[in-house]
Structures are given as structure tokens and as C-alpha cells.
Amino acid sequence: MSSFIDYTVNGLVVGNIYALLAVGLALIFGVANLINFAHGSVYTFGAYIGWAAVTFLHTPLPVTMLIVFVACAGLGVVIERVGLRPLQGKARIAPLLATIGLSFVLDQLVQLVFSPDPRAVPSDLPDWRLAVGDGSIGAMDILIAAVGLASAALLYVFLRFTKLGFAVRATAQDREAAQQMGVNVDAVNSAVFAIASALGGLSGLLVGMYYNHIDPAMSFQATLKGVVAQVIGGVGNVPGAIVGSLLLGLTESYGIALLGTTYRNLFAFVLLIAFLLWLPNGLFGGRATIQSEPLVGSFIAPSRPIRLPRWAVAALALAAFALPLATSAPYLLQTLTNAWLAAMLALSLTLIAGTAGQISFGHAGLLAIGGYASALLALDLGAPPILSIPAAGLITAGLGALLVFPAFRLRGHYIAIATLAIGEIVSLVILNWEGLTGGAMGLTGIPPLSFLGQDIFSNRAIYWLCLAIVVSLAALQARFLNSHFGRTLRAVREDEIAARSYGIKLDRYKGLAFAFGGFGAGVSGAIAAHLYSYLNNQTFDSQLSLLALTMVILGGMGNVLGAIVGAVALVGLPELFRVAAEYRILIYGVVLLLLIRFRPQGLLGTV
Amino acid sequence: MSIFSLSAFGSLAKRAALAAALSAFGAAAALAQAASGEPVTIGVSGPLTGPNAQYGAQWKKGFDLALEEVNAKGGVKGRPLQYVFEDSQADPRQTVAIAQKFVSDPKIVVEVGDFSSTASMAASSIYQRAGLVQFGFTNSHPNFTKGGDYIWSNSVSQADEQPRLAKYAADLGFKHLAVLYLNTDWGRASEKIFGEAAKGYGMDVVASEGYQPDEKDFRSTLVRVRDAKPDAIVLISYYADGALITRQIRSVGLTTPIVASGSIYSPKFIELAGEAGNGVYTESNFFPGDSRPEVQNFVAKFRAKYNEEPDDFNAVAYDTIILLADVMNQYGIDRTAIRDGLAKIKDVPSVIYGKATFDPQTRRVAGARAVYLVVKNGQFTLWDGKKPSAG
Structure with missing residues (x-):
């Protein structure tokens, strides 16, 4: 019984931390209708600014908090002004991607400036503790709770009773109407980003002090947990974000109590899925929330796609097939083989996200299912790869559709969040189902590709095999798009009702x-x-899902050729930037941002 | 698009490349009279960006120090030794491309890395077929060197390490252990071996909890641990996560003694764990207070060059370059000669092993040195043999 109290207290303590993140995310979502993937990066940035202040200037805690608050508010204004405002009126997907690009850039800058090493952030809070049950809570726990509650209360007062607050709420309800009534919508957005980012940075500082640990890689997990918490509370709802965070913390804590530590995130994502299915508006979301969610059609930039003439496409394909005859440079062939493998993924995603309008953030999960299916068929049943690979494709088709089936009635951002969770669940099941998948030890000794008992190692042969599959899938998909099936999918995307x-x-x-x-x-x-x-469970990680989505958007949503071009570009670019060593991901992020800014419909245009 | 990347980032990329080149060639340039001629190149595949970037940065420090030493003594067969570091983000998709790049570049005579087993083992078959040695020095996955006769590792085998940790726990007089382990291939394999060894010493594992590498909060896990009533908590962790857990164990008010695997050995552990680190028992293959000349030489030079304390990752990186230089000096500078040399070479001075010799069958080194340590007043110190009073 006393353990139960401890688990409850611990759940609330962790939920408390998630709440700081979720409040900022909720505020931005409420006004800009945007999942801010850069929020975790602002959180990291705040933590490092605080670390620098404490370490070099020896500032006391209130001053450190003030410095972080101001610096991150400034960063928020810059993010809004430079990264997002130019995208106004462009497709709704553009700002979402811009926040992903921004998070790359910010994380890399932090890493370059402060080094990737984790740092300790000492706090000068008194070291007293309050006994609760058999455990205890400390001064830092109370400070975090106080900051969380105070910021929610202040936000409430601000939104309810100040003039700018009125403007923010008006903008959130109907941007155009607010503008017509003379609200300076840009200023409102700017203010919202400043407030939310200041809160995000502050939470980074406090969490860093809490654990006495900050590192540049902490942003992705922070964003993920914040997003989950605010969906549970009801997207865009500030009090909801706090309650959702506490509920998430409790669920994780009870999950650990029931099954053990490795199941923690599984409980978190299953809770998210449960909410999406039965209470998609969250605990506090009114009916209005889902209606203000735009129809999926406006998510994607409408454009006239660039159509290459048939002979040009055929010539490109021929050139690709002929390339290994001209050169045998293994590095080039391997990089292109990687690109063809990525292209298969991008083709799949461009159909689902682009043509059918079901934005998927969990596509790496499909790769993992396919990879494990084929490996297990080969290892356990001795199936030759020529059988196990197509069988794995079929298994993934079935399992993939089945897993996402419950989420079919969701739209827009919600389907994106649901697929993100499903992708994480797949990876966590692989980690925990040791009997089947080997868990963290993974599967070793997977046989090489072979044909009629002959192992295939030649770079050329593998290149041709992958290219042939890409070309056939692409041809089939292009044919589909022009058929009844493709038209129907586009109709579903444009207007479900x-x-x-x-x-x-x-x-x-x-x-x-x-x-x-x-x-x-x-x-x-x-x-x-x-x-x-x-x-193993890390081979196909969630970063890969984001990369796949970037490929698809780069090429143009729904565009078959575009998906291939996007895959080649995004596999090739980091390789090209190799000379830049530590700077290459930074450069990649900046290129991505420029592309979204100047060509949001993708290189070849949406279909 | 290419226009943007060229005009806006050309200079940045150039500067970055220059910086990378400077750090790689710095040693060779400064000591040009010692070693001259066409440089000999080692290909390194490792994380410089991404979540494991800190380890790549630690490697570089160890490499650079070793290169300075090697090149001051005339390099390899009179030629300067250098490395090219390709950033893989420890991502298997990138390591296979890097592998193809290295195997087709005749200048690369041996490959070193990658960091994680996921990333390294994906590339093993490419190195094996091309006949270029893949030398993994942080790859403890038991199947890593089974990739073929070109796959070698001087990473300390967990089959050596964990039984020793178990013995330390037994020597300390503990009976009931709760194990927290990093849920990766390394942590899982270690935890298994540790559990078996602990039984052999008459101890029982009353709780075993795996946690994800990006986990930050352990309070609920610690309730589980507490309820299992262990007389010691065993951490199979790296320094960052080990420090996080140690702090939280103390801040939730548990006074149970902590025994941690040697992988937490780093000055960073002390910094991150703070006060809570005091009293943690650990063992290390590498201890700066160790009086062996290899260790003293390495520690003195490292402090002089970087003005900080070396850790385990610095030491293995340093050892690896010294070892490979020795192999090349004795057996020749081509890919096959290096493979054959690794099988033949005996008793290379090593920070980790004292003297390193490979078993040509397993292609691993056995017999890593280890000392029992305990943290006192914010410092790793040799264990004085005192058992903790029952707590």
C-alpha cells in the first residue's frame, strides 16, 4: 500500500515536469494550430543558456531564470519571424516541417557551441526534503510545480482579461476575422511564440537542474512527451495540458509498477492511442477543437506538378540502370542503393500521406515489421530471401493496415500523432518481445540476399535489384493514381464528408x-x-520516420517521381556534405528550411 | 537547390573541412621531420553528430594524442600516420556507405569503429568481403567478431568484465542484488553474464530492471528496487545514465550501497552525480592512479594536452591507435599484412590490458586489467578493502 502512494507521488512528480513542456506546446497549438517540433530544441537551448549563466556568471537561481526567460522569449520571436511568418498562407504542412528543420538547426548549434558532452547544472536551492509515504519530495519538485501552476494561472489571466489576451483568443478562433477586426495577427503570433518559448526554455533549465544533467540530444524525447501530454489533455488547451501531463506521469509510473521499467513508454503510447480512439478531443477539449481542425486537403500545398514527358522518365530510368556499367565505384553504388531503399519507403509514404492525405509519422515501424518478418522467416523457417522478402511485404501490408485501422477515423494532426505512437509501439514491442525478436540483442546472422541458392554480394546486382523494385513499384503506383483508385483516394483527401x-x-x-x-x-x-x-530495435528508429516524411515533402506530396527524387536527394545530400563533418546536419537543416521557404509544394509539385 | 547550398555554405563547409583536416593532420604537420613521405591512413567510422556524438568527440582526443606519440617516434615505417573520421551518427544506413567508401579507397589500410553494434555489424560483411580489417574497439556484442576473419576487437569482453564485478560485490559482502541495466545489446548481454556470475558467488539477483538510453527519470523504478529489499544496487550503465540513477537513488532517500560496472568510470560521472557519487563502488580497466608506466605515460600526456582527466573512452581510443601502429611497424602496411599481424602480434603495451595479445580464434583480447575503486570525497580512489556496514 505504501508503495502505491510512492508510485502515485512519483507519477505526479514526473507529470509535473511534462506539464512545463506541454503548456508551451498547447499555447502554440491553440493559436497557430501547429505542433511545434522545435519546442524541445528551445527547451534544450534554455537549459544551456542557464548552464552558461550559472557556470560563468555564477548567477543565483532567480536571475538565471530571468536570463533564460528573456533569452528564450527572444529565440521564440526569432523562430516565429524568420522561420514561420514567411510561410503564412502557404500549405499548413509547411510550418510543421519548418519546425522540424528548425529543431535540427537549433540542436546542432547547441551541440557545436557547447559540445555534445552532458553537463551538470548545479542549483542553489536548499537541500531539504519533505517525507511523503516512504519517499520524499524536494524543493525542486515544489519549484517546478509552482512554476507550472503559476504559468498556467498567469496565462489564464492574460488570455481572459488583457487586451492582448483577447487578441490571442480571437486569432485562435478565426484568424481572418480577427485580422478584419483590426487585430495585428503577426504581433499576436510573435507574442505567443515568445511566451511559449520562454516557458519551454525555463522548463529546460529547471529539468536540467532537477536531474543535474543536460545534453544536446534531450530535445526529441522532450517534444515527444510534451505532445503526448497535450493531446491527452486536449490539444491547444492550457489547463488540459497540465492535467494530461499528470495523467501521463501517473500512467507511466503505474506501468513501471505493474510490468517493469522497459514498459514505461509502451504504457505512455498506448494511453495516447486510447485517448485518440475514445476521446480524441482530450480531457478538456470541447467539441469545437476537432471542428477547427482543418480538413486534410488544405494541409497540402496545391500546385501544378511538373510533368516530365514519358520519354524523359524512361531515359532517366535507363540511365539509372546503365550507371553500374559505366562505373563500379562501390561507394557510389552503395549510396544509390541506400537511396533506392529509401525511395521504396518514400513511395509508400507519398501514397499514404500525399495521395490519401493520412500524414504518417510512424513509417519506420513498417520498415521494422518488414525487416523482422523477413529475417525471422529466413532464420527460423529457413525460407530463402526470394520468398521471405515478398512474404515480409505482404505481412507488413496486412499488419500495417490492421495496426492503423483504429486510427482511420482521425484526421490531420491527429492521424499524424496516432501513427507516431503506433511507430513507437512497434519499436517497443520489438524491444520487449525477447522470445521472438531477441530484444535489445537483436537478430544476428541474417542470411545474405540469394537467388537459387547462390549468395548475392555484388554491389551491381544489389543495385539493380533495388532499382528494379523501385521502378516497378513506381510504375504500379503511377498507374494506380490515374485509375479510379487514385481518384478516390484524392477525393478522400480533399473532403471526407x-x-x-x-x-x-x-x-x-x-x-x-x-x-x-x-x-x-x-x-x-x-x-x-x-x-x-x-x-535490433534501434535499426529503424523514429528519426527515420521524420526523414521519410521530409523526402516526400521535398519531392512533392503524392508525386511518384518526386518521392524518388526526394529519397535520392536526402540520402545523397548528407553524403555530399561529409567534408563538413560536424557541420553537416546543420547544413542539412538549413537547406531544408530554405526549401520549405521557397518551394513548399516540393521540387516536383504535389499531385 | 544546389545553388543555395554552394553559395551560402561553401565557405562554411570549407572552413569545417579545414578544421577537420587540421585536427587530423596537426600531429603529422608539427613533427614533419620525425616522419615523412606519403601518410598512412586509418579510416574511422563513428558518431560526430546525433545522440552519440559525445563518444566520437572522446575518441578523437584519444586518437590525436596517440598519433602525436606515434609520429614523434617516426610514424609507421618512417611515414606519418593519420586518420580520416567519417561521421556515421552510429546509423547503420550510413555505416554501410562509409564502409563502401573505405574499402574502395586504396589509401585506407585499416578501419576503426563504429560505436554501436547496430551500426558496426551492418557494415561487417562489406569489410569482410573486401578484405579490410574492421577494428571495433567499443563493440562488446558477443557476435561482433564472428562476422569473419577480418573483424577484430580489443573491446573488453563482458565475459571478463561482469564476473569480476560480481566478485567485487561478493567481496564487499553483499548477498541480495538489484540490477539496473541499460537496455541495449551491451547492457542486456552484460546483465545476463553478471546474473550468472553472481549466482556462482552465492548471491541472488532480487530485481532486474532494463531502462532505455534516453530515460531520465528513475523514481518509480527505484520503488520497485526498494520493494525487492536488496542489500546493494548494481548499475550496468554508462557514466551519464549511471550518474543520473545514482543521484536519484540518494535523493529518494535510499541508502543502499551502489556497485557500478567499469563503464561509468569517467571524471564526468563525478561531476554529474555530485555528492551522491560518494561511496559508489566500481572497478575500472583504467585508473590514472595506476603505477604502470603505460598508464602514467598516457595520463601525463593527456592532462598536458587537454588539461582534463582522461576517461575510459579516451583510453581505448588511444590504445587502439598505438596497437595498430605497432602492428604496421612490425608486419607491414597493407590490408592483409595488418590482418595477419593482428593474429601474430604479442604483448603490445596497453593502458587497458597491460600487455595486449589477441586470441586468433576469437579475434579478441582477454585479460583486461582491473582495479577495485570506490568514490571518496568526489574522487575515484583504490578500494581499501573495508566492507560497508550492513545497510
Whole structure:
């Protein structure tokens, strides 16, 4: 019984920390209708500014907090002005991507300036503790709770009773109407980003002091937990974000109590999925929240795609096939083979996210299913790769559609968050199902690709195999897009209600899209498994899902050729930037930002 | 798009490349009279960006120090030794591309890295088929060197390390252990070996909890640990996560003694754990207070060059370059000669092993040195043999 109290207290303490993050995310979502993926990076930035102040200037805590607050508010204004304001009126996907690009850039800058080493952030709080049950809470816990509650209370007062607060709420409700009534919408956005970022930075500082540990890699987890917490509370709802965070903390803590530490995140993401299914508006979201969510069509930049003439596409394909005859440089062929594997993934995602409008943040999960399926078929049943790879594709098609099926009724941001969670769940199941997958030890000795008992190691042969699969999948997909199937999917994307009233069975078509897409992604994962000969839960991580989405947007949503171009570019660019060593991911982030700024519809345009 | 990247970032990229080149060639340039001629190149595949970037940075310090020493003594066969460091982010998709780059570049005579087993083992078959030695010095996955006769490692085998940790716990007089381990291939393998060894010494593991590398909060895990009533908590962790857990154990009011695997050995552990670090028992393959000449030489030079205390990762990186230079000096500077040399070379002076000799069958080194340590007043000190009073 006393343990139960301890688990409860611990859950609340952790939830308290999530709340600081979630409040900022909720504020930005409420006003700008945007999941700010750069929020975790601002949090990291704040932590490092605080560390610098404490270490070099020996500032006392209140002064440190003030410095961090001001610096991060400034950063928020810069992010809004430079990164997001120019994208106004562009497709809604553009700012979302811009925040991903910004987070790359910020994280890398922090890492370059402060080194990747973790740092200790000493706090000068008194070291007293209050006994609760058999455990205790300390001064820092109370400070964090106080900051969380105070900021929520201040926000409430600000939004409810000040003039700027009125303006913020008006902008959140209806941007155009607010503008017509004379609200300076830009100033409002700027203020919101300043407040939210200041809070984000402050939470980075406090959490850093709490654990006496900061490192530049901490931003992604922070964003992830913050997003989960605010969806549970009801997106865009500030009090909801706090309650959602506490609930998330409690669920994780009870999860650990029930099954053990490795199941913690599994509980977190299952809770998220449960909420998305039964209470998609969250605990506090009113009915209005989901209605203000735009229809998916406006998510994607409408544009006239660049159409290459048939002969040009054929010539490109031929040139790609002929390349290994002209050169045998293994590095080039390997990089392009990687690009073809990525292209299979991008083709799959461009169909699901671009054509059918179901933005997926969890596509790495499909690769993992495919990879493990083929590896296990080969290892446990002795199936030759020529059978195990297509079988893995089919398994991924089935399992992928089945896993996402419950999320079919969600739209826009919600489906993105649901797929993100499903992707994480797949990876966590792989980690914890040791009997089948080997858990963290992974699977070793996966046999190489082979044909009729003959092992294939030649770079050329593997290159041709992957290219042939990409070309066939692309041809098939292009054919689909021009058929009844493609038109129906686009109709679903543009307006679900209209599509349904024309008698289209939405679930059936979404299921078909996920199944077809799952097949391509599964095949890609399966080939990778045989090429690497070793897989574990980290081989296909969630960063890869984000990368896949970037490829698709770079090429143009729904654009078949664009997906391939995007894959080649995003696999190739980091390789090209190799000379830049530590700077290369920074450069990559900046290139991404420029691209979103100047060509949000992608290189080849959306279809 | 390429226009943007060229005009806006050309100079940045150039500067970065220059900086990288300077750090790599610095040693060779300063001591040009000692070693001259066409440089001999080692290819390094490791993380410089991404979540494991700090380890790549630690490697570089060890490499650079070793290169200075090697090149001051005439390099390898009179030629300066250098390395090229390709950033892989410890991502298997990038290590295979780097592998192809290295195997097709005749200047690369041996490859070193990558950091994680996930990333390294994906590339092993490429190195093996091309006949270029893949030398993994942080790869403790038991299957790593099974990739073929070109796959070698001087990483301390957990089959050596964990039983020793278990013996330390037994020597300290503990009976019931709670194990917290990093849930990666390394942590999981270590935890298994540790558990078996602990049984052999008559101890029982009353709780075993795996945690994710990005986990920051351990309070609820510690409630589980507390309820299992251990008389010691065993950490199979790296220094950053080890320090996090240690702090939280103390801040939730648990006074149970802590025994941690040698991988936490780093000045950073002390810094991050603060007060809570005092009293932690650990063992290390490498201890600056060790009187062996290899250790004293390394520690003195490291302090002089970087003005900080070396850690385990610095030491293995340093050892690796010294070892490879020795192999090349004795057996020749081509890919096959290096492979054959690794099998033949005996008793290379080493910070970690004292004298390193490979077992040509397993392609690993056995018999890492170790000392029992305990943290006192914010310093790692040799264990004085005193058992903790029962707590």
C-alpha cells in the first residue's frame, strides 16, 4: 500500500515536469494550430543558456531564470519571424516541417557551441526534503510545480482579461476575422511564440537542474512527451495540458509498477492511442477543437506538378540502370542503393500521406515489421530471401493496415500523432518481445540476399535489384493514381464528408492505401535486413520516420517521381556534405528550411 | 537547390573541412621531420553528430594524442600516420556507405569503429568481403567478431568484465542484488553474464530492471528496487545514465550501497552525480592512479594536452591507435599484412590490458586489467578493502 502512494507521488512528480513542456506546446497549438517540433530544441537551448549563466556568471537561481526567460522569449520571436511568418498562407504542412528543420538547426548549434558532452547544472536551492509515504519530495519538485501552476494561472489571466489576451483568443478562433477586426495577427503570433518559448526554455533549465544533467540530444524525447501530454489533455488547451501531463506521469509510473521499467513508454503510447480512439478531443477539449481542425486537403500545398514527358522518365530510368556499367565505384553504388531503399519507403509514404492525405509519422515501424518478418522467416523457417522478402511485404501490408485501422477515423494532426505512437509501439514491442525478436540483442546472422541458392554480394546486382523494385513499384503506383483508385483516394483527401456522401467507403480505401504502402515499405525493410545481416530495435528508429516524411515533402506530396527524387536527394545530400563533418546536419537543416521557404509544394509539385 | 547550398555554405563547409583536416593532420604537420613521405591512413567510422556524438568527440582526443606519440617516434615505417573520421551518427544506413567508401579507397589500410553494434555489424560483411580489417574497439556484442576473419576487437569482453564485478560485490559482502541495466545489446548481454556470475558467488539477483538510453527519470523504478529489499544496487550503465540513477537513488532517500560496472568510470560521472557519487563502488580497466608506466605515460600526456582527466573512452581510443601502429611497424602496411599481424602480434603495451595479445580464434583480447575503486570525497580512489556496514 505504501508503495502505491510512492508510485502515485512519483507519477505526479514526473507529470509535473511534462506539464512545463506541454503548456508551451498547447499555447502554440491553440493559436497557430501547429505542433511545434522545435519546442524541445528551445527547451534544450534554455537549459544551456542557464548552464552558461550559472557556470560563468555564477548567477543565483532567480536571475538565471530571468536570463533564460528573456533569452528564450527572444529565440521564440526569432523562430516565429524568420522561420514561420514567411510561410503564412502557404500549405499548413509547411510550418510543421519548418519546425522540424528548425529543431535540427537549433540542436546542432547547441551541440557545436557547447559540445555534445552532458553537463551538470548545479542549483542553489536548499537541500531539504519533505517525507511523503516512504519517499520524499524536494524543493525542486515544489519549484517546478509552482512554476507550472503559476504559468498556467498567469496565462489564464492574460488570455481572459488583457487586451492582448483577447487578441490571442480571437486569432485562435478565426484568424481572418480577427485580422478584419483590426487585430495585428503577426504581433499576436510573435507574442505567443515568445511566451511559449520562454516557458519551454525555463522548463529546460529547471529539468536540467532537477536531474543535474543536460545534453544536446534531450530535445526529441522532450517534444515527444510534451505532445503526448497535450493531446491527452486536449490539444491547444492550457489547463488540459497540465492535467494530461499528470495523467501521463501517473500512467507511466503505474506501468513501471505493474510490468517493469522497459514498459514505461509502451504504457505512455498506448494511453495516447486510447485517448485518440475514445476521446480524441482530450480531457478538456470541447467539441469545437476537432471542428477547427482543418480538413486534410488544405494541409497540402496545391500546385501544378511538373510533368516530365514519358520519354524523359524512361531515359532517366535507363540511365539509372546503365550507371553500374559505366562505373563500379562501390561507394557510389552503395549510396544509390541506400537511396533506392529509401525511395521504396518514400513511395509508400507519398501514397499514404500525399495521395490519401493520412500524414504518417510512424513509417519506420513498417520498415521494422518488414525487416523482422523477413529475417525471422529466413532464420527460423529457413525460407530463402526470394520468398521471405515478398512474404515480409505482404505481412507488413496486412499488419500495417490492421495496426492503423483504429486510427482511420482521425484526421490531420491527429492521424499524424496516432501513427507516431503506433511507430513507437512497434519499436517497443520489438524491444520487449525477447522470445521472438531477441530484444535489445537483436537478430544476428541474417542470411545474405540469394537467388537459387547462390549468395548475392555484388554491389551491381544489389543495385539493380533495388532499382528494379523501385521502378516497378513506381510504375504500379503511377498507374494506380490515374485509375479510379487514385481518384478516390484524392477525393478522400480533399473532403471526407463529400467523398462519403458519394458512397465511398472511407475505411476500405484508407485500408487499401495502407496495405499497398505497407507492402513497399516492408520490402524495403526486408532487403535492408538481409544487407545488414544484423537488426535490433534501434535499426529503424523514429528519426527515420521524420526523414521519410521530409523526402516526400521535398519531392512533392503524392508525386511518384518526386518521392524518388526526394529519397535520392536526402540520402545523397548528407553524403555530399561529409567534408563538413560536424557541420553537416546543420547544413542539412538549413537547406531544408530554405526549401520549405521557397518551394513548399516540393521540387516536383504535389499531385 | 544546389545553388543555395554552394553559395551560402561553401565557405562554411570549407572552413569545417579545414578544421577537420587540421585536427587530423596537426600531429603529422608539427613533427614533419620525425616522419615523412606519403601518410598512412586509418579510416574511422563513428558518431560526430546525433545522440552519440559525445563518444566520437572522446575518441578523437584519444586518437590525436596517440598519433602525436606515434609520429614523434617516426610514424609507421618512417611515414606519418593519420586518420580520416567519417561521421556515421552510429546509423547503420550510413555505416554501410562509409564502409563502401573505405574499402574502395586504396589509401585506407585499416578501419576503426563504429560505436554501436547496430551500426558496426551492418557494415561487417562489406569489410569482410573486401578484405579490410574492421577494428571495433567499443563493440562488446558477443557476435561482433564472428562476422569473419577480418573483424577484430580489443573491446573488453563482458565475459571478463561482469564476473569480476560480481566478485567485487561478493567481496564487499553483499548477498541480495538489484540490477539496473541499460537496455541495449551491451547492457542486456552484460546483465545476463553478471546474473550468472553472481549466482556462482552465492548471491541472488532480487530485481532486474532494463531502462532505455534516453530515460531520465528513475523514481518509480527505484520503488520497485526498494520493494525487492536488496542489500546493494548494481548499475550496468554508462557514466551519464549511471550518474543520473545514482543521484536519484540518494535523493529518494535510499541508502543502499551502489556497485557500478567499469563503464561509468569517467571524471564526468563525478561531476554529474555530485555528492551522491560518494561511496559508489566500481572497478575500472583504467585508473590514472595506476603505477604502470603505460598508464602514467598516457595520463601525463593527456592532462598536458587537454588539461582534463582522461576517461575510459579516451583510453581505448588511444590504445587502439598505438596497437595498430605497432602492428604496421612490425608486419607491414597493407590490408592483409595488418590482418595477419593482428593474429601474430604479442604483448603490445596497453593502458587497458597491460600487455595486449589477441586470441586468433576469437579475434579478441582477454585479460583486461582491473582495479577495485570506490568514490571518496568526489574522487575515484583504490578500494581499501573495508566492507560497508550492513545497510
